[in-house]
Amino acid sequence: MRALSLMRMIALVGLVLLVPPATAQEWPSRPVRFINPFGAGGVNDTIVAASRPGIESRLKQPMVVENRTGGGGQIGMQAIALAAPDGYTFGMVPSNTMVISQFLFKSTLDPLKDFIPVTVLVDVPLLLAVTAKHPARSVGELLADIRANPGKFNFASPGLGTPPHLASEMLVRSLGLSAVHIPYKGGHDSAMALATGEVQFMVIAQASLASQIAAGTVRPLAVAAKSRLQSLPDLPTFEQAGHADLQQIIPRNWWGIIAPKGTPAAIVNRLADEFRQVIAEPEAQRRVRAVGLETVGSTPAQFAAQLPDEARRWGDLIRTMDLKAQ
The missing domain is CATH 3.40.190.150 (Bordetella uptake gene, domain 1)
Structure with a gap:
């Protein structure tokens, strides 16, 4: 009897081992x-x-x-x-x-x-944009104004350590400019700050500024990409705008x-x-x-x-x- 029970237990264990774990085909069973x-x-x-x-x-x-x-x-x-x-x-x-x-x-x-x-x-190619309340129509005009007014320009980012924050810091520091970083909680808040003129410029993805660009409350000046964006065909790359050096600074x-x-x-x-x-x-x-x-x-x-x-x-x-x- 004991031998029979042992045989049954061994057989049961064998069957369990033959049952495969949950597979990718069975996943997911909930949200x-x-x-x-x-x-x-x-x-x-x-x-x-x-x-x-x-x-x-x-x-x-x-x-x-x-x-x-x-x-x-x-x-x-x-x-x-x-x-x-x-x-x-x-x-x-x-x-x-x-x-x-x-x-x-x-x-x-x-x-x-x-x-x-x-x-x-x-x-996500990043672009440099200014509030429409600023007169700059080119990268050169914006940089010249920042250089002429050290410490008086603010730039936004969607958060500390984000690519827009890092790209803006690299741009400002590599050119020896003086500007103040103001971090916000996400792309929406930083885009609104640029649109209202709370900050003067920022480096950001087009997706974060799409509605503001369409409304004309912000003005993109150049994009860090190998070629022009299909969605903004009139926007030059940094290289086309005469600033190939900035193209290399802004991170992927x-x-x-x-x-x-x-x-x-x-x-x-x-x-x-x-x-x-x-x-x-x-x-x-x-x-x-x-x-x-x-x-x-x-x-x-x-x-x-x-x-x-x-x-x-x-x-x-x-x-x-x-x-x-x-």
């Missing part, structure tokens, strides 16, 4: 959350609008976006890192949180070790998807593939290009490969310029 470490407005809103219909259709579950602002993105990044790695929480993050913020803020996180790269969704900016460390590879690969297919669809392409974004859709391996080089480059530059979060 999937995406944490954005910055406020609503700007690029992230465009990405969500362009990708949500397709992602929800493919996953057959709601795509829930949660804004967790503060600390230059560090609060949101902590929330992503501490989330259960079960495939139901991801981060929708800009490049600065993965390759720049670690050099500006004290944090227990190591972005290159504590997260799994899923996919880069879009590249992107938005992508990351996962908490330990998230199953099958789920990571499936989500990357789903986003890649969604952002390749004509309607998604139309939405992102309308505000100056370019779709990427990298694989997890491609995303992971680019991060160390970017971190080294910007770490060296931040140390050289002695930039610090305020």
Whole structure:
């Protein structure tokens, strides 16, 4: 009898071992959350609008976006890192949180070790813009006025340590100018500050200024891109505007998807593939290009490969310029 019971137990264990764990095909069975470490407005809103219909259709579950602002993105990044790695929480993050913020803020996180790269969704060219209340019609005119009035110009950013903040600081310092940085909570607030004349200029993505550009309350002067944007064909690149040096100063900016460390590879690969297919669809392409974004859709391996080089480059530059979060 005991031998029979032992045989039954062995058989039962064998059956359990033959049952595979949950697969990417079975995932997801409930809503999937995406944490954005910055406020609503700007690029992230465009990405969500362009990708949500397709992602929800493919996953057959709601795509829930949660804004967790503060600390230059560090609060949101902590929330992503501490989330259960079960495939139901991801981060929708800009490049600065993965390759720049670690050099500006004290944090227990190591972005290159504590997260799994899923996919880069879009590249985000940055443009230099002034409030329409300022008379400058070119980059040269703006720089000349700042130089003639040291300390009297303010520039905005959507937050400490963001690419717009870093790009503006690099522009000001590399040219030996004097201007005051005023950080805001997200792209919407910083765009409104520029439109009302609370600040005089900023470096920012077109997506954050789309409505203000259309309303004529802000004036873009040049874009840091290899060629003109389809959405703003009359806007010159910095090189075309006679400032090729500034083209090299302004950092590459992107938005992508990351996962908490330990998230199953099958789920990571499936989500990357789903986003890649969604952002390749004509309607998604139309939405992102309308505000100056370019779709990427990298694989997890491609995303992971680019991060160390970017971190080294910007770490060296931040140390050289002695930039610090305020």
